[in-house]
Amino acid sequence: xxxxxxxxxxxxxxxxxxxxxxxxxQQTSCRGCQSEKNCGTGIVSKAIGSKALTxxxxxxxxxxxxxxxxxxxxxxxxxxxxALVYLLPLLMMIAGAAIADIWLxxxxxxxxxxxxxxxxxxxxxxxxxxxxxxxxxSKRSIQEVILLRVLGDPIL
Numbered sequence: 001x002x003x004x005x006x007x008x009x010x011x012x013x014x015x016x017x018x019x020x021x022x023x024x025x026q027q028t029s030c031r032g033c034q035s036e037k038n039c040g041t042g043i044v045s046k047a048i049g050s051k052a053l054t055x056x057x058x059x060x061x062x063x064x065x066x067x068x069x070x071x072x073x074x075x076x077x078x079x080x081x082x083a084l085v086y087l088l089p090l091l092m093m094i095a096g097a098a099i100a101d102i103w104l105x106x107x108x109x110x111x112x113x114x115x116x117x118x119x120x121x122x123x124x125x126x127x128x129x130x131x132x133x134x135x136x137x138s139k140r141s142i143q144e145v146i147l148l149r150v151l152g153d154p155i156l
Contacts (some may be wrong), residue, residue, distance in 0.1 A: 001072045001073065001074060001075070001076070002072065002073055002075055002078065003070055003071065004070070005024060005068055005069070005070055005071075005151070006022035006023060006024035006069055006070075006071050007020055007022065007023055007024065007066065007067070007068055007069075007073070007086050008019045008020055008064065008065050008066060008067045008068075009022065009023050009054070009065060010061050010065055011063055011064060011065060016058070016060070017058060017059055017060040017061075018058070018059050018060070018061070018063065019056060019057070019058060020056070020057045020058075020059050020068060020069075020070060020147065021054065021055070022055050022056075023052050023053065023055075023059060024052070024071075024148075025053075025104075027122075031143055036085070038136055038148075039087055046117060055071065055116060055145045056096065056144060057071070057146065057147050059097040059147045060093070061147060061150055063150050066085075066153060067150060067151070067153055068146075068150075068151045068152060068153070069147055069149065069150050070148045070149045070151060071145055071146065071147055071148060071149060072145070072146050072148045073144050073145045073146070074144055076127065076135065077144055079095055079097050080137060081134060081137055081138070084130050084133055084134055084137065085130050085134055087129055088126045088129060088130045088133075089123050089126035089127045090126070091126065092122045092125060092126025092129070093119050093120070093122055093123035093126065094119075096118045096119045096120075096123065097115050097116075097118060097119035097123025098123075098136075099118065099122075100115040100117075100118035100119065100136045101112055101115045104118060110134070112135060124125055125148060131144055
């Protein structure tokens with residue numbers, strides 16, 4: 001189980017406990033690296049800035065807004081998302097190039113331009129599929145987030 005620290009932003013009581021809205025800032029390892037100024041990833045993460053992630057949890061533990069809590073979620077969801085976003089477009093590009101090279105290019109008597117074009121089109125289709133399925137996977141993974149423990153008020 002992966003864990004993260006989050007801040008409680010809202011608490012709403014209901015019949016079996018509390019609905020708790022929590023948020024945490026997405027962290028990258030680029031802030032502490034010596035090569036941050038020379039690395040492409042460090043430059044991109046600086047340009048994009050920080051992103052706040054939010055979840056709505058059902059909990060029996062009483063908390064109040066502003067408290068820091070530890071949340072947990074299974075690694076399976078993270079690995080599935082990463083595989084979907086990175087591998088699906090790559091595999092679609094390879095399949096599109098292979099199909100164009102074996103079938104389409106000889107059929108039309110054209111050169112590598114058709115292979116490159118089909119590879120790019122199939123990769124774009126893979127990106128669209130990955131976006132569609134990543135939204136569904138994200139909605140499912142939001143439901144898997146649990147409150148592990150209440151840590152207390154933030155240190156100012």
